[in-house]
Amino acid sequence: MPDVFVNYRTGDEESAATMIARELIRRFGGERIFFASDSIKLGHRFPEKLVSAVEECEALLAVIGPRWAEVRGADGRPALEAEQDWTRREIQTAIDRGILVIPVLVGKATRIDHTVLPDDLRELADYQYRRFDHRNAGSDLAGLGDSLARLLPELGEADRDARAARERADAKARKKSVPDAGHTRMRTRDVEQRVRGGIGNLNGDLSGTFVNEPQGPVNTGRGHQYNAPHFEGDNTGVQFTAGDNSGTVHQRFERERRRPDDGR
Numbered sequence: 001m002p003d004v005f006v007n008y009r010t011g012d013e014e015s016a017a018t019m020i021a022r023e024l025i026r027r028f029g030g031e032r033i034f035f036a037s038d039s040i041k042l043g044h045r046f047p048e049k050l051v052s053a054v055e056e057c058e059a060l061l062a063v064i065g066p067r068w069a070e071v072r073g074a075d076g077r078p079a080l081e082a083e084q085d086w087t088r089r090e091i092q093t094a095i096d097r098g099i100l101v102i103p104v105l106v107g108k109a110t111r112i113d114h115t116v117l118p119d120d121l122r123e124l125a126d127y128q129y130r131r132f133d134h135r136n137a138g139s140d141l142a143g144l145g146d147s148l149a150r151l152l153p154e155l156g157e158a159d160r161d162a163r164a165a166r167e168r169a170d171a172k173a174r175k176k177s178v179p180d181a182g183h184t185r186m187r188t189r190d191v192e193q194r195v196r197g198g199i200g201n202l203n204g205d206l207s208g209t210f211v212n213e214p215q216g217p218v219n220t221g222r223g224h225q226y227n228a229p230h231f232e233g234d235n236t237g238v239q240f241t242a243g244d245n246s247g248t249v250h251q252r253f254e255r256e257r258r259r260p261d262d263g264r
Contacts, residue, residue, distance in 0.1 A: 059102060
């Protein structure tokens with residue numbers, strides 16, 4: 001059962017009606033949009049299909065261009081005046097059944113004049129309408145689709161564009177939640193380079209830090225630290241005490257010891 005019936009008049013704006021129908025089919029699916037030239041299969045009787053499709057739809061789009069009320073039938077009279085005119089019959093059926101009717105004014109078409117409409121279509125002139133312009137086809141089609149998705153909940157559930165937008169948002173959120181291990185490693189290397197030459201070389205990641213190549217006193221434990229280099233060798237003596245590094249540091253430097261010689 002179609003949700004939306006696309007109504008148009010041959011000789012007025014068939015191209016606009018085709019663009020509208022095909023965009024709605026792309027977005028919501030072919031089974032939900034009825035467009036006579038695409039929806040009626042070969043060999044099927046179109047009068048029956050047209051009537052049943054209008055009766056079952058939730059909304060009818062009446063595509064109206066500048067010549068909509070001027071197109072004439074085989075007898076030379078305005079086609080709109082003929083009771084068997086299919087464009088008129090489809091709209092009339094929708095109005096009689098209380099189906100939502102949305103005029104879509106194309107190009108330079110203006111609001112419909114009551115005086116050109118048959119009595120059974122007079123209220124069509126009072127319906128709120130949307131506009132469609134070939135120069136703004138992309139935005140106008142998107143706006144029309146958005147309006148239909150809001151008005152018809154079941155149609156909105158089948159909205160492929162909305163589903164794709166949600167999937168992109170979910171993928172973006174998942175990407176943000178994954179730690180960037182490469183970035184973390186790069187920052188660690190940066191830190192290692194910046195601190196070189198202080199107490200030593202700091203290395204590690206977010207789970208901890210360690211010191212290598214110490215260049216001075218380092219206390220990694222509870223209690224006091226006593227650092228007493230003897231100035232013998234390269235003056236890099238370091239003492240480590242286990243604990244939480246909450247004590248004080250004491251340093252004592254001794255004079256260099258001389259080897260005993262001949263009393264000098």
